[in-house]
Amino acid sequence: MNIQPATETAPHEKPRPQSLTDLFISFTLLALQGFGGVMAIVQQELVDKKKWLTQEEFIEDWAVAQIMPGPNVVNLSIIIGGRYFGLPGALAACAGMLLMPLMLILLIAILYAPYANHPNVVHALRAMGAVAAGLILATGFRLISALKRNPLGMRICFALSALCFIAVALLRLPLIYPLFGLGFVGCALAYRKLAK
Incomplete structure (x- = not known):
């Protein structure tokens, strides 16, 4: 029986975006998943799935994003993009977060105008407010575990x-x-x- 010695493996490198395109596409997909806010989805995607951030890094970056002027998730995308690729990364992540939602909201505004006062449309929009509040609460509960450290x-x-x-x-x-x-x-x- 031939037994070979165990080889040393290089320390596992933390996952990161592969390119500016990867960063742009990732944030575009995140932006398209968010209805009433994408914070819950961003935390799940970046920490749990892609592992670009640890839970602690996410909370620290989220805290900074919240005290800066502007939308919190856009600020977070700029922080993350800048961390990995500097100014081009910040711009790519920000563009990914804003481009498709901007185009969709303009299309929705054009389609919404004739039906803005229809009772079913008004009730549907009120219901979306409750969904958004639920997303924020769910994310808050998920982040509580990081307070232990x-x-x-x-x-x-x-x-x-x-x-x-x-x-x-x-x-x-x-x-x-x-x-x-x-x-x-x-x-x-x-x-x-x-x-x-």
Whole structure:
């Protein structure tokens, strides 16, 4: 019996987009799947399926995307594209996220105009709002597991989330106040914990 010695394998390299075209097509397909928001789909595709990001990287990038002006998912696409291919990658990912939805929304606007006041159309659009809220909640629940590794710990993260919900949903404060106020508190607490 001939036994050969085990060969050493190179460390497994993290998956990444293969080209600008791959980046553009991937974000175009993501954009076409999103009705009422693509955040849930982006998280599933980029973290679970393509593995371009870890759960922690996704949450960190998502946090940055949310505090930047503009649509969150577009900001996220720019961050990811820029990470892998610099400015051309950021532009390719952004174009993928915007081009087809823009063309579709223009077509829908043309078709929608004559039927805008039809009761069935109005009810269908209201129902889509509930679907969008459900997608956002489902994504939030999926991301909770990453808080276990957050330097602040689960209790502080939940407390900051609850305060933000109270400020925005109940007190109806403009988003800028809880964003910078609670954001500063969260950053300061994380800095203190990490400094130890």
